[in-house]
Amino acid sequence: MGNVFVLDHPLIQHKLTYIRDKRTGTKEFRELVDEVAMLMAFEITRNLPVQEIDTETPVTTATTKVLAGKKIGLVPILRAGLGMVDGMLDLIPAAKVGHVGLYRDPETLTPHEYYIKLPSDIDERELIVIDPMLATGGSAKDAIASLKKRGAKNIRLMCLIAAPEGVEVIKEAHPDVDIYLAALDEKLDEKGYIIPGLGDAGDRLFGTK
Numbered sequence: 001m002g003n004v005f006v007l008d009h010p011l012i013q014h015k016l017t018y019i020r021d022k023r024t025g026t027k028e029f030r031e032l033v034d035e036v037a038m039l040m041a042f043e044i045t046r047n048l049p050v051q052e053i054d055t056e057t058p059v060t061t062a063t064t065k066v067l068a069g070k071k072i073g074l075v076p077i078l079r080a081g082l083g084m085v086d087g088m089l090d091l092i093p094a095a096k097v098g099h100v101g102l103y104r105d106p107e108t109l110t111p112h113e114y115y116i117k118l119p120s121d122i123d124e125r126e127l128i129v130i131d132p133m134l135a136t137g138g139s140a141k142d143a144i145a146s147l148k149k150r151g152a153k154n155i156r157l158m159c160l161i162a163a164p165e166g167v168e169v170i171k172e173a174h175p176d177v178d179i180y181l182a183a184l185d186e187k188l189d190e191k192g193y194i195i196p197g198l199g200d201a202g203d204r205l206f207g208t209k
């Protein structure tokens with residue numbers, strides 16, 4: 001655990017280029033984030049355990065595989081994490097979805113939690129915390145701590161883009177959490193934005209700039 005995986009599938013990388021492009025408008029941005037989230041869900045679920053069962057096909061009995069082990073829970077960090085939920089649910093339709101609302105104070109960069117609603121059985125689920133951006137790492141760090149406080153034991157973090165600073169914060173605070181990214185960028189600027197990044201993910205998703 002505590003590993004960092006950059007999902008470098010060509011389709012993910014291609015779409016991420018257009019997500020970063022400042023000329024990409026809200027509609028296309030939303031669609032691309034949705035598509036990349038689905039592709040990342042495909043990669044992140046690659047190592048889920050399976051078990052063999054007997055299945056009656058119309059002609060014989062076959063030994064086949066089904067998912068085994070823990071069920072999945074998705075936990076988007078509001079707002080921007082919402083943009084990745086539907087794409088992931090396309091692949092994992094039975095997942096339950098919890099929500100953690102956090103905003104980052106633009107001056108101090110400190111995260112503030114304003115909402116939390118989780119499935120009652122989070123302690124039995126493999127949770128995937130979702131947020132497009134891991135910048136200073138403060139928001140994801142607090143969101144994960146909130147989940148642990150409420151009993152979560154198996155948590156992974158999935159982001160589109162991270163800054164090295166944010167990755168270090170999560171590794172330090174939550175060494176049990178694996179991190180899945182589409183890209184690990186260069187650095188943060190003085191306002192806490194990821195460079196080169198994609199700008200403000202929430203504003204670009206919801207057209208609020």
Ligand SMILES: O=P(O)(O)OC[C@H]1O[C@H](OP(=O)(O)OP(=O)(O)O)[C@H](O)[C@@H]1O
Binds near residue numbers: 078081131137
């Ligand atoms: O790693 P950090 O430095 O904490 O920054 C990352 C956070 O900032 C953004 O949310 P924001 O506060 O803009 O809220 P929003 O999703 O409502 O726009 C982003 O979606 C992360 O949650």
Ligand SMILES: O=c1cc[nH]c(=O)[nH]1
Binds near residue numbers: 080135193199200202
């Ligand atoms: O670059 C960044 C950093 C934090 N939040 C964003 O939406 N973008």
Ligand SMILES: [Mg+2]
Binds near residue numbers: 201
């Ligand atoms: Mg924002």
